[in-house]
Amino acid sequence: MQEPLLGAEGPDYDTFPERPPPSPGDRARVGALQNKRVFLATFAAVLGNFSFGYALVYTSPVIPALEHSLDPDLHLTKSQASWFGSVFTLGAAAGGLSAMILNDLLGRKLSIMFSAVPSAAGYALMAGAHGLWMLLLGRTLTGFAGGLTAACIPVYVSEIAPPGVRGALGATPQLMAVFGSLSLYTLGLLLPWRWLAVAGEAPVLVMILLLSFMPNSPRFLLSRGRDEEALQALAWLRGVDADVHWEFEQIQDNVRRQSSQVSWAEARAPHMCRPIAVALLMRFLQQLTGITPILVYLQSIFDSTAVLLPPKDDAAIVGAVRLLSVLIAALTMDLAGRKVLLFVSGYAMGWGPITWLLMSEVLPLRARGVASGLCVLASWLTAFVLTKSFLPVVSAFGLQVPFFFFAAICLVSLVFTGCCVPETKGRSLEQIESFFRTGRRSFLR
Secondary structure, three states: OOOOOOOOOEOOEOOOOOOOOOOHHHHHHHHHHHHHHHHHHHHHHHHHHHHHHHHHOOHHHHHHHHHOOOOOOOOOOHHHHHHHHHHHHHHHHHHHHHHHHHHHHOOHHHHHHHOHHHHHHHHHHHHOOOOHHHHHHHHHHHHHHHHHHHHHHHHHHHHHOOHHHHHHHHOHHHHHHHHHHHHHHHHHOOOOHHHHHHHOHHHHHHHHHHHOOOOOOHHHHHHOOOHHHHHHHHHHHHOOOOOOHHHHHHHHHHHHHOOOOOOHHHHOOHHHHHHHHHHHHHHHHHHHOOHHHHHHOHHHHHHOOOOOOOHHHHHHHHHHHHHHHHHHHHHHHHHHOHHHHHHHOOOOOOOOHHHHHHHHHHOOHHHHHHHHHHHHHHHHHHHHHHHHHHHHHHHHHOOHHHHHHHHHHHHHHHHHHHHHOOOOOOOOHHHHHHHHHHOOHHHHO
């Protein structure tokens, strides 16, 4: 039998000796039904990430089309194109900021559902655009929705998933975002730019429909004193034949010990500030690798290089490779571990999906809603600076300068991973939090 995470029990982590956790055999017997329902709830939520990935790269085929537009109201200059590409990230930063409030006020599920309003409005504005202001406002609104879902969905998924599949499910937000991007690149080969915006409405509507039938996070419900509803949600997620009382007691104990709001003085305590700093720096370094400007201007980048295939085809190929890489990461994350993939793989297998997962895993429950919003805010403000400056830097110095910078950041990220990032494979959220509270190195073995 696997030893408890931190060895002997103590005041910071109760191993509940009077009622031991279910054996691996017991868990296996109910695992199929348990995972089916968790998978369904996860799929409903990550449709928001599909829409986010679709909206993020919307400009890739649209900017070249509008730069050659004969309509003077829609024709884009280089400066206007940089705003059209980058304003999405400002909206995403605002969405992350709002998530700091909505995540804990409405809950994870309702916050995800709320994101459908600005998303649908933004796509409608871009589909019917008759001037630059409509394009910019539409991009800002879809960015706001993307920033909100980026902060809420990973938290929701991590809180409903059992430890054995949390790594795989934690990769699904990035997987669906990449699938959304690939869908945009593929449809860009077939549809004009206005119809690309119309097509973006479909996943938003499906997400709203499916989430209406899904439960809220049991941890959120317990934090609001809705214990009976939380038990029902956990029982639905784990299946009618599953004994959820041990897991429910563990979550309830953790929530009870953290029921009060975090004060500024407590936020400076190592067990609070360290996991927040790890999550924040990972999101910051993730953006500094240059992924957002590369995706936003992907077709324009290929336009300026001597590639053999048409730029639209090249963009679609990049999307397909990214999707395959994230699929591999999702299948191997719970086997190889998070840190191994961060070290040995590229962005789509490592720093893409794993930073989203680790953000939701390491943040303490009492600060999870606010801290996840703070991480997304910092991430997208960084993305705005990079995306807005990318085209002017390329025009002045060429493509090699930003790409050399991105390569240097990747080296810094490797050092940061080795020194600061813990391995969370196979651990419950309560165990991960207990590690940061006690600092015992046995957690990392």
